[in-house]
Amino acid sequence: xxxxxxxxxxxxxxxxxxxxxxxxxxxxxxxxxxxxxxxxxxxxxxxxxxxxxxxxxxxxxxxxxxxxxxxxxxxxxxxxxxxxxxxxxxxxxxxxxxxxxxxxxxxxxxxxxxxxxxxxxxxxxxxxxxxxxxxxxxxxxxxxxxxxxxxxxxxxxxxxxxxxxxxxxxxxxxxxxxxxxxxxxxxxxxxxxxxxxxxxxxxxxxxxxxxxxxxxxxxxxxxxxxxxxxxxxxxxxxxxxxxxxxxxxxxxxxxxxxxxxxxxxxxxxxxxxxxxxxxxxxxxxxxxxxxxxxxxxxxxxxxxxxxxxxxxxxxxxxxxxxxxxxxxxxxxxxxxxxxxxxxxxxxxxxxxxxxxxxxxxxxxxxxxxxxxxxxxxxxxxxxxxxxxxxxxxxxxxxxxxxxxxxxxxxxxxxxxxxxxxxxxxxxxxxxxxxxxxxxxxxxxxxxxxxxxxxxxxxxxxxxxxxxxxxxxxxxxxxxxxxxxxxxxxxxxxx
Numbered sequence: 001x002x003x004x005x006x007x008x009x010x011x012x013x014x015x016x017x018x019x020x021x022x023x024x025x026x027x028x029x030x031x032x033x034x035x036x037x038x039x040x041x042x043x044x045x046x047x048x049x050x051x052x053x054x055x056x057x058x059x060x061x062x063x064x065x066x067x068x069x070x071x072x073x074x075x076x077x078x079x080x081x082x083x084x085x086x087x088x089x090x091x092x093x094x095x096x097x098x099x100x101x102x103x104x105x106x107x108x109x110x111x112x113x114x115x116x117x118x119x120x121x122x123x124x125x126x127x128x129x130x131x132x133x134x135x136x137x138x139x140x141x142x143x144x145x146x147x148x149x150x151x152x153x154x155x156x157x158x159x160x161x162x163x164x165x166x167x168x169x170x171x172x173x174x175x176x177x178x179x180x181x182x183x184x185x186x187x188x189x190x191x192x193x194x195x196x197x198x199x200x201x202x203x204x205x206x207x208x209x210x211x212x213x214x215x216x217x218x219x220x221x222x223x224x225x226x227x228x229x230x231x232x233x234x235x236x237x238x239x240x241x242x243x244x245x246x247x248x249x250x251x252x253x254x255x256x257x258x259x260x261x262x263x264x265x266x267x268x269x270x271x272x273x274x275x276x277x278x279x280x281x282x283x284x285x286x287x288x289x290x291x292x293x294x295x296x297x298x299x300x301x302x303x304x305x306x307x308x309x310x311x312x313x314x315x316x317x318x319x320x321x322x323x324x325x326x327x328x329x330x331x332x333x334x335x336x337x338x339x340x341x342x343x344x345x346x347x348x349x350x351x352x353x354x355x356x357x358x359x360x361x362x363x364x365x366x367x368x369x370x371x372x373x374x375x376x377x378x379x380x381x382x383x384x385x386x387x388x389x390x391x392x393x394x395x396x397x398x399x400x401x402x403x404x405x406x407x408x409x410x411x412x413x414x415x416x417x418x419x420x421x422x423x424x425x426x427x428x429x430x431x432x433x434x435x436x437x438x439x440x441x442x443x444x445x446x447x448x449x450x451x452x453x454x455x456x457x458x459x460x461x462x463x464x465x466x467x468x469x470x471x472x473x474x475x476x477x478x479x480x481x482x483x484x485x486x487x488x489x490x491x492x493x494x
Contacts (some may be wrong), residue, residue: 004019020052020124021116028113029059033074033097034069039067048103050121055093058082059100075101122160129156151324158331159174159377197258197341197381200237202482204456208411208417211238211341211381212463216372218347220386220400222393225455227385227477228266230421231343232276234383235260238341239313258340259312263326265349269315279479280304312337322351323370327377334378342378342384344371346385347411349453365410372414386411388420398427402459418460423473424450454480 031038048061062081063073064284071077084094091099104376112143133153136144144152198211241257262273275484280283281303281304283297296372314337326344333339344350352363368384388404400420404410412418428447433439454473458466472481 018052018127019120021120022053022056024113024116025051025056025098027055027104028110028117029056029063030100030102031110031113032060032063033078033207034104036063036067036073038110039063039073041111046114050118052117052124053121055088055096059097076131102479104254125160129153129160151328154328154331155377159285161335181267197238198241198256199234200241201456201469201471203471205395205470207458208461208464209468211383212416213379213381215375215381215416215462216368216375216414217381217383217384218386218405218415218417219419219421220388220405220411222388222400222424225421225423226361226473226478226480227421228345229261229275229279229473230456230480231345231383231385232272232478233279233480235262235313235341235343236276236280236308236311239311240307242312242340244338259338260314261330262313262315262338262343263321263329263342263344264315264317265319265321266345267317269317272315272317275472275478277301277304277308280308282369282474282477282479284476285478291456320351321351323367323374326350327370327374330374330378334380335370339370339378339380341372341381343383344385346387347371356480361410368410368414372416384415398422398424399455399457400459412460415460420457420459422455422457423453424455425453425473425475451481 011388028038028042043064046060048057048064049221051060059078059082062078066073066078075094075146079094079097082093082097084092086093088096110377123426136149137146196208196212196215198205198210199208219227219230221260238258242259245253245255262272267275274285274288277283280286281297281300283293283300287293287297288301314333316327321329330339330342347364347367350367352366371382371384386405388400392398392400392404399422402418403414405418425447428443428450431443433443452472452474454471456469457470458464458468461468473479474481
């Protein structure tokens with residue numbers, strides 16, 4: 001049995017050349033040098049690093065820079081920026097450029113050649129990832145167990161699928177500057193002038209500029225304040241407003257609103273759906289659960305349900321999910337259906353990938369660090385809900401502070417925005433004095449002033465000011481809404 005194996009090994013080639021197509025690269029570059037319009041057929045998706053041949057990368061880079069600067073790119077003009085006298089086989093680079101232009105094919109095929117070059121680049125990157133997976137699996141390093149290797153491979157494959165480039169490193173400041181200008185331009189053109197995704201609550205959007213890509217937004221509050229309600233309100237508003245468009249490279253992008261992923265660690269998908277339909281139909285969820293609805297209520301429910309069938313809101317109800325599992329599912333959702341906003345309810349119900357003994361602070365640190373990294377990786381805002389410690393209850397002023405966050409060090413540090421949900425009405429209701437007393441009349445006045453109102457306290461914001469946004473809150477339907485501004489109210493006569 002040893003002899004055939006030996007013959008098989010001898011007959012195999014010593015190595016396999018990485019997939020590439022030099023002729024396609026030459027054909028595309030020739031088309032661009034003859035007619036610069038060919039560049040715009042591939043510029044959306046093709047970058048210099050996608051070319052296999054180093055010289056072709058240089059030629060494409062120089063031609064791209066010149067065309068973007070509204071200059072003519074042809075063999076005569078671009079040879080100035082290359083080592084024209086260096087040899088490429090029997091030809092100088094200047095002669096090689098002239099040969100590319102002379103043998104150029106029609107511009108009509110430019111996009112096909114560009115797609116072929118890009119696909120071959122992706123295949124080369126896949127080979128690199130695959131080789132790394134094999135080598136790490138053989139070496140079996142102590143600091144990377146199989147589960148960790150799977151998560152790392154999935155991350156790299158996702159990044160490759162999203163951008164065609166999985167390696168990190170430095171980025172030119174000019175690229176970052178162009179992105180910033182594009183964001184400002186989008187904000188200028190978008191209704192409301194927001195640079196981020198609108199939450200549907202004007203009082204909040206006007207202070208935050210919407211939800212910004214790659215931001216970690218923490219919504220915190222004591223039980224009963226309505227943080228889950230705020231999250232479901234925002235989720236519905238964004239998903240309901242969604243309008244998409246398809247880019248030239250086949251990707252779907254949001255023009256308005258967005259596709260929302262909701263990880264509900266506390267409530268089931270059915271409970272969450274009941275809460276959202278209660279908010280929108282203005283029927284208390286307790287009545288829906290007990291079946292205490294009349295024909296008119298049922299018609300409203302049916303109408304709202306039909307409206308909500310089309311909204312891109314996806315719910316994962318897995319309890320006790322780890323940060324690694326959550327990240328893997330979020331990547332999958334973005335790849336399969338798209339993702340513009342991710343919501344997690346809530347941080348304290350998540351688990352770290354590796355148990356840190358009994359040290360919950362270290363676990364929460366890993367979770368919040370992972371959520372911030374995920375927001376940057378997916379380039380979407382991540383909204384994570386968090387509980388507050390009981391020390392709020394021991395103070396006379398119940399308004400939360402950053403120090404009230406449970407395991408607050410990492411949450412406060414990793415979050416780009418921290419919002420506290422505070423309702424004075426909740427606390428006043430629980431300390432009603434004896435009716436008819438002087439204290440009671442004072443209490444009644446305070447209750448009247450606080451009834452149906454909530455404050456969203458912006459305790460931290462990297463990109464803007466802190467402060468408070470005043471909202472209306474309908475406790476019966478657990479719904480937040482904007483308050484009517486005083487100047488827009490009709491004149492009142494005493």
